[in-house]
Each structure stands twice: as C-alpha cells, then as structure tokens.
Amino acid sequence: MSIHVSIVTPDQKVFHGEADYVSLPGSEGSFGVLPGHAPLLSYLRPGFVEVQTGASKHSFTVESGFAEVRDNNVTVLVEGVVDASQIDAEATRKELASMDMSPVNGDDKIDARIEKQDLLRFRLRIASAGQSSTAHH
Numbered sequence: 455m456s457i458h459v460s461i462v463t464p465d466q467k468v469f470h471g472e473a474d475y476v477s478l479p480g481s482e483g484s485f486g487v488l489p490g491h492a493p494l495l496s497y498l499r500p501g502f503v504e505v506q507t508g509a510s511k512h513s514f515t516v517e518s519g520f521a522e523v524r525d526n527n528v529t530v531l532v533e534g535v536v537d538a539s540q541i542d543a544e545a546t547r548k549e550l551a552s553m554d555m556s557p558v559n560g561d562d563k564i565d566a567r568i569e570k571q572d573l574l575r576f577r578l579r580i581a582s583a584g585q586s587s588t589a590h591h
C-alpha cells in the first residue's frame with residue numbers, strides 16, 4: 455500500500471506521485487504520514503517536505519501552507535516550493551549577501567517581517583542544497 459502525494463503552489467503542480475512515507479513541517483512540529491493515516495488538515499510552517507519511496511527520497515523546501523491527509527492521499531498546498539536537488543548553495547549564499555536590507559516602505563515592523571521571511575527562505579534553501587533526489591515526478 456502506498457500514499458498518493460501532490461505538492462502544488464498557486465501557479466503549478468510541483469510533484470505528483472506515489473510514496474511509502476511523507477514528512478511534513480507542521481505548525482506544531484514535523485510529522486510523518488504512512489499509508490492508512492487518519493484524516494487531518496494541518497497548517498504548514500516553512501520547512502522541508504520529504505517524500506520517500508523505497509530507498510529513494512525526494513526533498514523540497516516549502517513556504518507556509520496547508521496539508522490535507524485523506525484516504526491515502528496527501529495534498530500539500532504551499533505558497534512556494536523549491537526542489538532541493540535544484541538548489542545551488544553557493545549561488546543562494548551570493549544572492550543572500552547581495553540583498554538590500556534597508557527599509558522599503560518606512561514601516562519598520564512590516565520591513566522586519568518581510569526581511570525575516572526572506573532570510574528564513576534563504577536559510578532553508580542553503581540547508582537543503584545538495585540533498586539527493588532519486589524519486590520520479
């Protein structure tokens with residue numbers, strides 16, 4: 455028995471396939487889903503989604519969103535996602551270093567929140583860079 459997994463953003467379907475196990479970054483902590491898991495709906499914080507089939511593992515860095523588990527189907531709806539196998543850690547570090555962190559709109563609270571989200575996104579990408587991927591889309 456396997457789990458059918460779909461990872462989608464507002465713009466595209468990023469992953470669609472079968473898995474033995476899925477790890478998700480829930481708002482209350484990471485959790486795993488195996489075949490036969492009870493139905494649930496969970497808010498996702500930025501983090502890593504891992505889809506495992508046999509010995510192969512496919513990793514994604516995701517922004518916030520939701521996950522629905524129902525009838526051996528896992529649907530991950532996120533604002534943004536990057537396939538970890540496509541991340542170039544050095545290029546990401548250079549992009550982060552070149553970011554202009556000066557206030558944009560004069561509201562320091564909003565600017566700080568945006569800056570924190572950008573920094574988290576870059577740190578997640580750097581952390582997941584180079585993770586191997588042998589799963590198929």
